[in-house]
Amino acid sequence: MDLAATISEGTNGVSDAGDDPTPRQKAVLDAALALIVDPKAALTMSSLARAASCSKESLYKWFGDRDGLLTATVQWQAAKVRGMPVRREELGRDRLEASLERFAADWLTVLSGETSVALNRLAIGDAAGGGGRNLGRIVLQNGPVAMGRRLTPLLELGREAGLLAFDDAGEAFRDFFGLVVRDVQIRLLLGDRIDLSPSDIRVGAARATRQFLVLYGAGQRPDGPQSANPDFASIGKE
Amino acid sequence: MDLAATISEGTNGVSDAGDDPTPRQKAVLDAALALIVDPKAALTMSSLARAASCSKESLYKWFGDRDGLLTATVQWQAAKVRGMPVRREELGRDRLEASLERFAADWLTVLSGETSVALNRLAIGDAAGGGGRNLGRIVLQNGPVAMGRRLTPLLELGREAGLLAFDDAGEAFRDFFGLVVRDVQIRLLLGDRIDLSPSDIRVGAARATRQFLVLYGAGQRPDGPQSANPDFASIGKE
DNA sequence: TCAGTACCGTACCGTACGTTACGGCTGCGG
DNA sequence: CCGCAGCCGTAACGTACGGTACGGTACTGA
Structure with a gap:
């Protein structure tokens, strides 16, 4: 005890x-x-x-x-x-893109693993009883929140280097999260059979990264009519 | 019986x-x-x-x-x-944007409702026992799949009208899904307290729609270096 | 040798819950 | 009036599981 x-x-x-x-x-x-x-x-x-x-x-x-x-x-x-820290080498646009892509691929790999699915199911089932265990919070901290903690510094670096443009790094991260995960996690949790081969993960990570750079990239198309203005109320307080 | x-x-x-x-x-x-x-x-x-x-x-x-x-x-x-069918009026760019925005707002509203959260938790817990009830499939069909079935025609119309550019409507829908939902659903399922006021929903829907149009819009910026080329393997088979 | 500690295996207890069975009530056709 | 079908309320049964208790074993240190 x-x-x-x-x-x-x-x-x-x-x-x-x-x-x-x-x-x-x-x-x-x-x-x-x-x-x-x-x-x-x-x-x-x-x-x-x-x-x-x-x-x-x-x-x-x-x-x-x-x-x-x-x-x-x-x-x-x-x-x-835990692990895979993002090492802050001097990053150019290619280096930033490669880092984001690797990050997305790693995240998709973990996310689609049967261990992650099983633990998320466990924590969700636990969160159902409103009484309040902390499994949900633990998984939350080691899931999306940990992803944000590890990605945000990279985004900040990209902004300092003039490669990215955003006001709120948290919002930018959440958009990246959505582009990477999309409906994969909820479908896995609901029992949908998804094979998700390594090449699928690689391709999906590349797509998400490309789209994220279209939304938040600052190095090119600096006069785009709506390239980056994520100014809205934050949701949740993490 | x-x-x-x-x-x-x-x-x-x-x-x-x-x-x-x-x-x-x-x-x-x-x-x-x-x-x-x-x-x-x-x-x-x-x-x-x-x-x-x-x-x-x-x-x-x-x-x-x-x-x-x-x-x-x-x-x-x-x-x-069930309900809220998308009525296919002749849509211009503003009409398309408004439809997408309304769609996103409706979806976020349903998604964040306590009934949706509770039922998703139930179905996820049911899917945990691999034996195989069909609760997961039912929720899946009435969740992401139903959203896709209702949204895809609108996207196709937008493409026919020259307002959107994509190869695979399913992929475009999944990106829209990610931009709308982001990490909101998984956090709700894990018990994170999110207030998500109506104004939050409205603002979030507007942001997701704007971002989606940046990625897939075809009416403007026709020569963007990477505006719309979602050509990658489909994940899962619905 | 002997006390103490840590651990395994198992039997046991109380409770919660799915499932079934039974008695009683109401309404309806003949 | 009678029989019967449908339903309510409740008791009862079997099982699964969380939690506890107890005996047996191996190791350690005095």
Whole structure:
């Protein structure tokens, strides 16, 4: 009940990881992820204990209760996804385009992965009970918000270099998000079968990047009638 | 068990509505919707029987089992949303823009409604169990697919009128979808509190429409270096 | 050797929920 | 009036699952 107390709630209730899980616990969390991803399996305390070859008593000792286990599992997966920092080389227009494209491709790859789909489903189902777990917030922080945190600096750099034109980097990011993701995520979540081959991802990322540069590019067509004026109220407060 | 048999499966397993529900059954389905929407309530057969003042025996007679009830509820809500056909007046550029804007605003309004959020959560949670209910397909058909079916004719008209330029109407629609929805839906599903006032919706719809016309508009800037060339592999097959 | 710790495996308990069954009420055709 | 169909309310049953308790085992340190 000690680790659970630090995991399930903290000062802000979102990003505190408490103690790092021990290797044994990491193995258990991986087993939990496998159960969540498996469509024909259900994550129950008993099934996890059986799959991970541990006792339910240990599960409760380590994670407190089922909620703590889910929270730790989501955070464990989130910790594994982190990385791929955008390195700020001196960027020209080609370099910026390549960075955006790579970013979009990486994001589509993660997004369409069965792990991401399964965890988003879990968090959404959890958010349904209005009581208020924090799974939704955790996934949100490691999903769109993390994407924004990593992309915004690149956009700012592009603006400083005179390659992009926008007032609100957050709005620009959200447009990029929409152009990249479109209806892919909601369709995946609803169970639509999408193959999404690597070449599809590459092509889609290139299209989204090209369209984004048409909307926000400043290096060319500086007198376009409506090239970049995203001045409207922000939605949500993240 | 009769209505359930016709509802839960048919020739294609998606859009068959079987017999129309009687007024009494409609009232029950409305009560079911209310329970699904209510964050602090859960839709159980007992709670629905209590809320709708009917017996559980009647529920099972009318809908077969819990799955049939959920299916009928989703279809009932879908039947209520249909409407607002796009009337094809002779459209100039302003008329096209206004239609797109209205379409985007309507869609954002429906999307951000608590009923839509709750039903999408329900269908997503249902799609998690890979076994395969059809709730996901039903919501999909009445969500993005229905939006595409209603918007595509308008886009085709715009192209015939020389106002839009695209090769694949489906791709153009998906880009419009992304520009309109962006990250709003996934954030709502994950429980993020978004107020989204009517003015926010209006402004957002206007922005998305403007951006879409920048990407796909053909009436002006006919020599833009990259104005409209969405020629890439289609993702998914709807 | 022995106490303590950590853990596994399993049996157990309470509850929630899907599903079925039964008794009682109302309206309607004969 | 009788039989019956439809429906309500409620009790009852079976199961699944979260959570707890208990016995058994391996390791550690005194």
